[in-house]
Amino acid sequence: xxxxxxxALVTGGSRGLGRALGAELARRGVRVVLTxxxxxxxxxxxxxxxxxxxxxxxxxxxQGEKEAVHPLVGAAAALVGPVDxxxxxxxxxxxxxxxxxxxxxCEDFARxxxxxxxxxxxxxxxxxxxxxxxxxxxxxxxSSDAAVSGYPGWGAYGVAKAGLDHxxxxxxxxxxxxxxxxxxxxxxxxxxxxHAQAMPEADRSALARPAAVAERIADLVGSADxxxxxxxxxxxxxxxxx
Amino acid sequence: xxxATWPRDDAASTRLLVVDPAARxxxxxxVEEVARVLRPHDLLVVNDAATLPxxxxxxxxxxxxxxxxxxxxxxxxxxxxxxxxxxxGSWRERTEDxxxxxRLEKGEVVAMDGLSAEVVGVSPxxxxxxxxxxxxxxxxxxxxxxxxxxxxxxxxxRGALPLWQVQTPxxxxxxxxxxxxxxRPLRLPLLRALRDRGVRLASVTHAAGLSSTGxxxxxxxxxxxxxxxVRAPTVEAVGRAKARGGxxxxxxxxxxxxxxxxxxxxxxxxxxxxxxxxxxxxxxxVPRVVDGLLTGIHEPGESHFELLQAFAPRPxxxxxxxHAASAGYLGHEFGDSSLVLxxx
Numbered sequence: 001x002x003x004x005x006x007x008a009l010v011t012g013g014s015r016g017l018g019r020a021l022g023a024e025l026a027r028r029g030v031r032v033v034l035t036x037x038x039x040x041x042x043x044x045x046x047x048x049x050x051x052x053x054x055x056x057x058x059x060x061x062x063q064g065e066k067e068a069v070h071p072l073v074g075a076a077a078a079l080v081g082p083v084d085x086x087x088x089x090x091x092x093x094x095x096x097x098x099x100x101x102x103x104x105x106c107e108d109f110a111r112x113x114x115x116x117x118x119x120x121x122x123x124x125x126x127x128x129x130x131x132x133x134x135x136x137x138x139x140x141x142x143s144s145d146a147a148v149s150g151y152p153g154w155g156a157y158g159v160a161k162a163g164l165d166h167x168x169x170x171x172x173x174x175x176x177x178x179x180x181x182x183x184x185x186x187x188x189x190x191x192x193x194x195h196a197q198a199m200p201e202a203d204r205s206a207l208a209r210p211a212a213v214a215e216r217i218a219d220l221v222g223s224a225d226x227x228x229x230x231x232x233x234x235x236x237x238x239x240x241x242x
Numbered sequence: 243x244x245x246a247t248w249p250r251d252d253a254a255s256t257r258l259l260v261v262d263p264a265a266r267x268x269x270x271x272x273v274e275e276v277a278r279v280l281r282p283h284d285l286l287v288v289n290d291a292a293t294l295p296x297x298x299x300x301x302x303x304x305x306x307x308x309x310x311x312x313x314x315x316x317x318x319x320x321x322x323x324x325x326x327x328x329x330x331g332s333w334r335e336r337t338e339d340x341x342x343x344x345r346l347e348k349g350e351v352v353a354m355d356g357l358s359a360e361v362v363g364v365s366p367x368x369x370x371x372x373x374x375x376x377x378x379x380x381x382x383x384x385x386x387x388x389x390x391x392x393x394x395x396x397x398x399x400r401g402a403l404p405l406w407q408v409q410t411p412x413x414x415x416x417x418x419x420x421x422x423x424x425x426r427p428l429r430l431p432l433l434r435a436l437r438d439r440g441v442r443l444a445s446v447t448h449a450a451g452l453s454s455t456g457x458x459x460x461x462x463x464x465x466x467x468x469x470x471x472v473r474a475p476t477v478e479a480v481g482r483a484k485a486r487g488g489x490x491x492x493x494x495x496x497x498x499x500x501x502x503x504x505x506x507x508x509x510x511x512x513x514x515x516x517x518x519x520x521x522x523x524x525x526x527x528v529p530r531v532v533d534g535l536l537t538g539i540h541e542p543g544e545s546h547f548e549l550l551q552a553f554a555p556r557p558x559x560x561x562x563x564x565h566a567a568s569a570g571y572l573g574h575e576f577g578d579s580s581l582v583l584x585x586x
Binding site: 057058059060067069070071072074075077078079081082126128129130132133134135175177178 | 389415434437
């Protein structure tokens with residue numbers, strides 16, 4: 001997908017990878033809508049993109065709330081046109097510090113699924129029809145190593161991310177031939193606020209910078225039409241492709 | 243015809259009345275059969291305008307009123323909107339039974355929940371038709387409209403519609419005051435079946451306006467001028483379809499209005515267009531672009547029925563509708579569908 005002139009909706013766009021990816025897409029000429037729950041961090045992210053000369057808008061929304069989905073998609077389309085690229089980046093770790101499954105409350109597990117799995121499902125569902133009609137579009141899910149390996153303490157998060165990967169695969173199969181491409185990417189460990197919350201003891205200097213990862217993901221989206229829809233890339237795969 | 247009192251959960255079960263003007267017959271079908279009735283190279287053109295949360299509660303001089311946005315904003319800043327003012331009451335009352343709103347004057351301010359708008363114009367047609375200027379623009383305005391606005395409601399429904407219920411499966415930019423409802427049954431599996439059949443899809447973005455205001459002067463003038471966008475790829479798709487012997491089938495009367503207004507009569511061709519259309523289609527109108535129409539079940543007396551007569555003779559339509567009523571078809575916005583086939 002040729003990025004210049006496209007429209008993108010990036011969830012979790014106020015911090016970490018989402019913010020970096022929003023900024024990188026805007027540098028490549030994409031009209032970006034960032035969404036997040038926190039208004040002040042979102043305003044900052046939007047202002048930073050505009051200060052660089054990029055086109056960005058911010059919409060406050062909680063993607064874990066069912067009622068928030070259509071207002072978000074509608075307002076985004078009003079601002080930048082029907083969404084060409086949906087980046088499903090936002091997610092929650094659940095209560096911190098991370099705890100193993102036997103110590104996870106059912107309600108907390110449900111909330112993680114609501115935000116990390118059902119939210120992306122609903123959002124994608126709300127934009128897919130327009131993509132199918134136009135015969136083009138990219139849905140990019142940000143996944144995690146925890147979707148593949150069972151790490152103690154990462155149960156709810158990992159289950160939701162594994163589900164997200166499988167949403168991508170299933171949608172790719174169901175909408176094959178429509179021109180809509182589904183991808184999921186495990187970006188690897190990055191130096192973000194979320195990473196610090198999950199693993200406060202980690203050596204931050206050994207972690208990748210979100211801006212560098214965002215560049216590779218933007219490259220990937222730029223060449224999304226050359227990958228089979230439903231592809232899942234791990235950090236090594238992302239480096240090879242992009 | 244009994245109205246559908248709620249959208250069907252299963253859109254694929256929507257019934258389809260197939261009217262064939264060439265054979266002067268009609269028959270019963272289900273909406274999925276559209277993919278078999280249409281042929282390779284036919285072009286199905288939909289209206290991809292999403293539905294606005296056009297109904298806003300507000301107060302003016304302490305009187306409660308309802309504002310219904312009548313179309314997308316005009317002007318560059320996105321703050322100026324045409325709107326119709328309603329008196330107090332709710333969707334459970336028919337628009338014509340609602341109490342009249344106070345007369346709004348230029349310069350007055352309508353206060354809403356966390357948002358306000360100044361009356362900057364009052365139509366000579368009716369004092370209830372006004373131009374509003376909101377107190378903000380861009381993301382701030384759109385977020386506020388989606389927070390406090392609700393879709394326009396219908397008194398014959400058994401409940402209040404949430405926003406997602408009034409979106410077509412392929413909705414894009416929010417521009418329609420009310421849902422372009424003819425496209426409601428075109429779910430993704432049906433769109434794919436059409437593609438597999440070799441039927442092409444294209445879209446226009448047409449800001450379908452309010453269907454009823456309860457104000458005789460405004461209602462007599464409906465549809466008001468509507469913003470309509472026909473883009474170059476759709477113009478090309480129409481040309482390709484016609485060149486290959488395909489037919490152009492409009493999904494909904496708004497698509498007929500959009501395509502026929504983009505027809506350039508002196509040049510004898512369809513042109514890309516983005517502007518207001520005032521075209522009215524009715525008996526005697528000779529469509530130059532559209533050959534057939536997938537739409538709801540429209541009865542005599544409705545403006546949509548007038549439009550249908552540009553595609554099929556009135557006696558045939560009346561016979562088909564009598565049959566549909568006795569066979570239990572459902573009418574109005576969320577009812578069954580009809581397909582008026584191309585006459586040739």
